[in-house]
Amino acid sequence: MRTLKITGWIILGLAATIAIALTVLLVAPKSYLGLLQAQLTAATGYQLNVDTLQVDLFPPRLAATNLNLSNPETPIGKNLLKVAQAELVIDVGNYFTSAPSWWRAAASGIELQLIDRDDGLTNWSTALPRSENQHSDSNKTNPGKTPAKPSDNASRNTRPALFSFSEVDIADLTYSRTIASPEKDDQSNQLTVSQLTLTKESDERLLVKLQASHEDQPLTGSGRLALPRSDQARDVDFYAAGFGAEIRLNGTVGSDGITPGGATVSVRLTEHDTLGSLINRDLGPIAPINLDGSLKAPQQGHWGLKLSGAVGGQPLQLSAKAVAGQPAFTLQNLSLDFADSSLQANGILNTTSHSLTGKITASNLALDQFPVVAGKNDGQKQSATDLTAILQRLAQWSIDLDLQAAQLHYQQHRAQNLNVNISSRNDAMDVTAELAGATIYQHPVSEGEDSNSPTPAWQLESPLNATMKLDFQQAEQPAGWPLVITLKTVGVDAELTTTFTQLSAEQPRATLVANIENFSAFSKIDTARWDSFLPLTLKIQLAGNNTLYQIDPFNISLGDSQLEGSLTVNNTQRLVAINGHFHAPEIDLNRFATTTAETLEGKGESVDEDSGDLISDSPLNWGWLSAATANVAMTIGSLQFNQTTFSNIKTQLVIRDSKLQAEPFDAELAQGKVRGHLNIEQLDKGASLDGRLMVSGLVPADLGQQNKGLIDGGETDLLLNLQANGNTPQQLASSLTGEIALEIQGATITNNLFEVLGSDILLQTINLLNPFAKRDSTTELECAAVYFKAKQGVLTSPEQLVIETSKMKIRGGGTINLNDESLRIDFVPTPRDGLGISLSNLASVVRLGGTLGKPQPVADPSGILKAGATIGAAIATGGLSLLGQGLFDRVRSAGTACGKIFDTVPETMNEQQN
Structure with a gap:
């Protein structure tokens, strides 16, 4: 009895609640509208405004006028949808009996607007709905939980409510689509739908009627369709x-x-x-x-x-x-x-x-x-926002996919026996791939073309394994999804660790680690040229967004050599700003260069070829000077090049206001130093260059490997002090002004040097100047010196070229004209006393003439014998050598004629750069 009373009270309470709710809806239907608006905004981010709303209960009917759906989050096209009149009628009996059709709707005066933004999104794009975030969070809280199996009642009627209509009638619909672009005018298209009627018949067939047009082009559709779930x-x-x-x-x-x-x-x-x-x-x-x-x-x-x-x-x-x-x-x-x-x-x-x-x-x-x-x-740009939404949904799925491809083609790339497995659970997605081999051709290969006919650029002959793991479990917005990608083949492995995020989120740091021991997995390429860089280890950390990119720090190891530092690229200003520093404690270049016969063999053949004008007259691109600003510092503790060690190398590269400044450039040698600077400034037409380089105590033989070089010994001093301006290499050469000075003391030269180089012209010139070079295996060079003064592209050496060996004295001078690329340099060879060679057997004068593209040595040219004598007399007079005034080493030059050529060098050459 008591149970019946309690049941009665419950029924009475439910009836009262329903009555109150119905009274509220009938008296104040907009209170229901407020609830609907709040739910819509919470679920989608959209805002719904309605002028009038009418609610009827028998039968249930909802009617509204002037509906306006907008997206407050989009920067353009906030109005998404306007509807002048809309009506929704529900058949309660059909709904509770799970009938296939239980609602019908009609709408007219519709304006639908879609705008494609230049960032890959549309004006309909919003942030991810909170309901989806909550759903994802529930999965993350219970990563091992299997989705609950639906109950029998839930599965009894699985037809979506969207397909449970009896009729949908749409009239006067205007669909507008606009492609927004910051670089050109927006492109708009409009589709007008005068009638679209969908009527579901008793056997669930769908009767369709469509009348639409676009720019006087009709679109019609009519007939009966069966729903896919029939x-x-x-x-x-x-x-x-x-x-x-x-x-x-x-x-x-x-x-x-x-x-x-x-x-x-x-x-x-x-x-x-x-x-x-x-x-x-x-x-x-x-x-x-x-x-x-x-x-x-x-x-x-x-x-x-x-x-x-x-x-x-x-x-x-x-x-x-x-x-x-x-x-x-x-x-x-x-x-x-x-x-x-x-x-x-x-x-x-x-x-x-x-x-x-x-x-x-x-x-x-x-x-x-x-x-x-x-x-x-x-x-349109591809957006990662849609991809993040897809990934959030993937976190709710279990996926196992296998892909096998015997042959995979893409342009000039060919791969064989590719196997890919994609495994995804609600905590992570794992992708593994194995590639048996690949070929990269030198040009795209058309389908059907014989794969043996094109020339392969390189081939991968060992299996390549790749993995990717995307972690769903640890993701908490906006942190994103931890992502790890690995690649591995014989001698090569790499790993990238980062986090995948939405475009709107702060971009995460990524770490890339790569190790290359060898290139034995690859063929058809000259791996020998790369072997000297191995083993190579690379470790860098990257971060960035649309305006700022950072590589900080990075570390590169090449055998015993290391390079470390940081780099920042900032494009928030009008000009891209690049800042960074590089430091190498020690770099060993011994494996990269030498002056052995094997290295130099055949390098001089191009000298014998008539190459025409060597200096191009094509305009140079100086726009890079005004395209960015830069401030990059570089230091090297020790740089080993064969037997030469450069220490404490420092330089600073600055680009600002269309000017490049590389200053200072400093380095120390065992017995000397290197100092210099370079300035380049962009002009209205071309650029101006100003550079200075001073090297003292350099030993050319040390630039080669020990006991294997073609030159042994020889301490060298060098000075370059040059200025030029112009827009082409020819204009720069024609305006060249400044000085060039060089001295070498005490060297042994292998006489087959020029035979190794393969130049008949160079060999002919040497034989004319030094007849002993044919029979002796080496030449003992006591000293060599040269001074050229450059003015408006003409390099002049007025009797300031000297070569002294143990058996010969050679004096010379002349001009190199960069305006027309002509040569006119005269040499007067003289044998030393007591060597048993007659002057009649020796050319009085040897002139190196012709052009830079085709030099020609000529013995005893008519009319210059007197000039040759003048050259010899001028050098023999001697005087105070500039080498003793601090530019070069006085001790090394003392007692030789080489230093005397600088007697008339301007005092600006005396400046010693500390």
């Missing part, structure tokens, strides 16, 4: 045409279990511009389309699809068999032959347990042809 055989007959396309479907869709269903389908596309502009896709690559096929249902839930024809001028054959059940959809077999590709696939999709398993096998896969099928976005 489980009975239904006759269909539908046809739509417009904008250069047409679709036709005719026959029986589905099976009643007795009579198998069969329908024919055809798709045509001849003109693609209009349709492509409306959907913002470049459909040109897929046009024309000419496909015919059939859709069969041999029994309930079983489907078969066949298509044949051409897409984008490429042949296509498609066949598929599937089983549509509850809750799984099984793809028994899919076979696709398109262009040069052939693949097969099967799998199972379960929407209840959120699981997907499948396998794709391809005998040949030409990836560069598949964009033809998919089409391309018309100049």
